[in-house]
Amino acid sequence: MANKIVIDELRCKGCALCTVACPQNLIKMSKELNKQGFLPAMISRADLERCTGCTLCAQMCPDVAIEVFKGVK
C-alpha cells in the first residue's frame, strides 16, 4: 500500500506554495507551461513513492489543485 498525490495541472496557478509545504521536498515546478500559461507543480514517479500522505501540500494549495490518496494499491 502506498500513498499518492494527483496534481490537477489545469487548476494550478504555479504559485509554488506546495513545494515549500512538502516536508519531504517532493514537489517541483514544471519547466513547461500549462494551458493557462503557468508553470505547474509536478511530482516525479520516483518521488511519488516517498510520499508520506501527510496532505500538507493539498492543505496549502489555494486553488485546490492537489488530491492526496492514502494507502492506494
Ligand code: SF4
Ligand atoms: S502528501 Fe505530504 S509528503 Fe506527499 S507530496 Fe504532499 S506534502 Fe509531500
Ligand code: SF4
Ligand atoms: S500550491 Fe497549488 S496552485 Fe500553487 S503550485 Fe502547488 S498545485 Fe499549483
